[in-house]
C-alpha cells in the first residue's frame with residue numbers, strides 16, 4: 001500500500017456494535033505501521049455518512065472502509081462520485097455479517113490479519129457496477145435472493161445470529177414460504193427484449209452474495225463484465241432447497257432452471273416491484289438500468 005494519508009472510515013454500529021472496538025484496533029495497527037499522523041479515523045454517525053466522508057476525502061491517498069458490506073458500499077459510492085483521476089485507492093477491513101466483498105477480494109475477517117494483508121496489498125483497477133444511479137462493488141439482486149438478504153437484517157436483530165447460519169436460516173425460510181415467480185422483460189447489451197420469469201435474479205461484479213453463496217462462480221472483479229444468475233420456473237420447493245444449498249459452493253450451475261449470463265449492460269423491467277438489494281442494502285424500483293464501469297476503482301487486493 002502507498003504511504004501518504006490514510007482515511008479509515010469505520011461504522012461503529014457494524015456487526016451489532018463490534019465495529020467500534022474493531023475501528024480502534026485497526027487504527028492503532030495502521031498508525032503503528034504508517035505513523036501516528038498518517039491515519040485519520042472517521043466514525044460514521046448514521047446511514048450515508050460514509051459516502052459523504054469518502055466524497056470529501058481530498059488529500060488522502062487511501063480510503064479504508066471498516067464495517068459490513070453496507071458501509072463498504074456507501075464509501076465506494078462516495079469515492080466513485082469523484083473524477084476518476086481524483087479517486088483515492090480503496091481498501092476494506094470487513095466487520096459485518098456477510099462480508100461478501102471481502103471474500104471476493106480475499107481479505108480476512110480478522111482485523112489484525114486484514115491489516116497485515118492491506119500492508120502488502122496492491123491497488124488494482126477493479127470493476128464497479130452501476131444501477132439506477134448507485135454504484136455497487138459486488139452484488140445486485142431481485143426476487144428471492146434479495147428477500148433473503150433483507151430478511152437477515154431483521155433476523156439478526158431478533159436472534160443475534162450472524163454469518164452463514166443467519167443466511168442459511170433466512171434462505172430456507174424464504175424458499176419454503178416465499179417461492180414467488182416474478183415476470184420480467186430484459187434486454188442484455190441492448191439486444192432484443194426477452195420476456196422471462198424468475199424466482200431469483202442476481203447480477204454480480206464478483207462471485208459472492210448472501211454471506212458466501214458463490215452465485216456466479218465465474219465472475220471476476222476486473223474482466224469488464226457483469227455476470228448474472230437467473231433461476232427460472234418450474235422449480236418445486238424440494239428442488240429449490242437443493243439448488244439453494246448447492247449454491248453455497250457454486251455448484252448450482254448447469255441445471256436447466258439456472259441461466260448464467262455475462263454482459264456489459266442490462267435493462268430489466270419487472271411486472272411488479274420486486275424485493276431488491278444492492279450490496280446488501282435495500283433498493284426499490286420496478287425498472288433497473290444496470291451497467292459496468294470497467295476498472296473504475298483502484299482496490300487494495302492481497
Ligand SMILES: Nc1ncnc2c1ncn2[C@@H]1O[C@H](COP(=O)(O)OP(=O)(O)OP(=O)(O)O)[C@@H](O)[C@H]1O
Pocket residue numbers: 011012013014015016044045046047048049066067068069070071072074095096097098099280281
Ligand atoms: N453510526 C451508525 N449507527 C447506525 N447505523 C449506521 C451507522 N453508520 C452507518 N450505519 C448504517 O449501518 C448499516 C449497516 O452497516 P454495515 O453493513 O457496515 O454493517 P452490518 O449491517 O453489521 O454488516 P452486513 O452488511 O454485513 O450485514 C448501513 O446501512 C449504514 O448506513
